[in-house]
Amino acid sequence: MTSLLHGLIWGLVIATVLLTVAVFSIWFERKFAARMQSRYGPTLVGPAGVLQLIADALKMLQKEDIIPQKADPVLFRLAPPCTVIITLAAAAVIPFDENVLAADLDIGVLFLLAVSGLIVFPVWIAGWASNNKYALLGAMRAVAQGISYEIPLVLSAMVPVVLAQSMRLSDIVSVQAETHWFAFWPLGPGLIAFLIFFICSLAEANRIPFDIPEAESELVGGVTTEYGGMRFGLLWIAEYLHTLISSAVAAAIFFGGWDGPFAPGLHWMVLKTFAIFFMIFWIRWSLVRFRSDQLMALCWTYLLPLSLLLVMVSALFVHYRVVNA
């Protein structure tokens, strides 16, 4: 009972904090991008425009709720909240600190990957229910991309699992705290696995250069074409949430999570998460988009064999370490 209460409270806290951070990260990204493009970005609402997103959210809530006549009304309504719920569910197992986690599952990594893999369904539902050709094309691309990139994503996440010999995320972090961060030890497989994980989570979250399902210059808005108001807002927030959670996961399983000197663990985790998050922004504002067939080629010809190899290498590493010990 206490663990359920613990889970509920921390789950609520983490979900609230994550949603707030995701909203303000949009402000941060807009400011950051503006500086890259020699602009100012939002300046009017609040100091340095920091409340711009609150204004945007209020605007979205006031918008007329439009559902296209030929859309499937139930599925059309269902998809946006589903994307946010599924994305948030994955956050349940992320260890932000030794005590700051909602559920310390012994199959943490499996749960995380399984739940974040589900994101394909609401996106497909959104595309299908919209009854719009652009949305359909976008959804088709999203499914193809989501499913393909799920495989190297899982395999690259297996590298820390093999190294730590546990699927429990808190174990993975404690092993790193005792030895070294997996991104740097054993040198090579860990870092490459992190890069693959990073690329795949970009693709999973539909971030540039993998924003093919949205592809505003080709498909108008992809799956979000027919959505307006807060429904669009939810789809949008889900994308940022997904990115944020992927960054947190990467920080936890490759960069030692809460492990770090001088400061409390939570600070380190937040710092690492934001460092990776920032890198995603940086990439977003400096690369062009892949074409879908090139995207598939990258996944199946490079990432997949490489991640398979990495799992084997790390398994061998662990084997010899155990034998020698």
Next chain:
Amino acid sequence: MLTRAARVDPHLDLETYDPGADLMALNLGPQHPSTHGVFRIKLYLDGEIIVKAVPYAGYLHRGVEKLCEELTFIQIIPVVDKNDYVSPMMNEQAIAMTCEAMLNIEVPRRALYMRTIFAELQRLASHLLWLGTFGMDLGGAMGGGASLFMHCFRERETILALFEEVTGCRFHYNTHAVGGNRHDITSKFSRDTKTTIEVIEKRIEEYVQIFSSNRIYRDRTQGVGVLDGDLAVSLGITGPLARASGVDHDLRRDAPYHIYGELDVNVFTESAGDCFARTLVRLNEMRESIRIVREIIDSVPEGPILGMRPGKSPTHIKIGAGQHYTCLESPRGELGTYIIGGGDNRGASAYRLKIRSPSLHAASCIPYVFPGHTVSDAIAILGTLDPIMGEVDR
């Protein structure tokens, strides 16, 4: 991806296409973020591969040619400004040159120098806008983020500021008149121009680095949208598009006007004919424009800028009988004007005025080039074709 035949059948009968295929008709436009205006292309998709593409122009048809027949020659110039709205200077020059040729007016040397400078700066501005929007078409940061777009617009803005200094307008200048120019340039203009092109030259090299070193960018453009040189000629495609397909043709060198005859204009050609080649040709042309401006900006002779006595009434230019065609090299290719004189009001307006716009010809290659590519490629190709809808539809 489907294998592309050397030349795709643009009139493909969909009935004869694989009957098992479930084709989807997708209207790209007329309201679509990447059609550069209001342009509709009906795409027949097999999955995401384009089987047939049918362009529909005319959404921006304003009846400019007919309107010009009603207006006097002085009134025409601000109207044609809006045709190729990315390079209005060229439209003005095209009309003015034709009228001057029909009236046998000799344009003063100073005005010719100014026109050359304006034309080259305008080419630079136009190509900068193209580069920015093309980055946007490709998506990503050069796109969704629009980083390249913002940077190119920043540079273009400095050129517009130069034009504003001379003409008072940023965009629709109305600075060319039959017989010369309306607004004179000052020594400040020369100074500002030199500093401006200095900055732009440096920045262009930065953009070239962004482009050429980016693997994704190369993958997206190399081998995409190959336009055959013969096809380009038979469709009447000119300008950077044709030059990227190996057609060595540039009116500035081959049929010089203004003072191009006294200059060595380097013409850049590429043989590949794909999107990447078109990018390279345009980037080289930007460099060449900078070189030409730099070469002549200090040697602008003193003197009058209007080769005829200014008239008081809008009908003081009268063109009687006769017909004439002149063309110049606009940023998009051969921009021609054909005038039959002797219209209303005893020749104060044209009997017939025809504008040969390079963008219309560029857009005409869509049915040949699109099939076999994906929707993503289609946007990239359309971006490199750089059609300006105001000019296509007129």
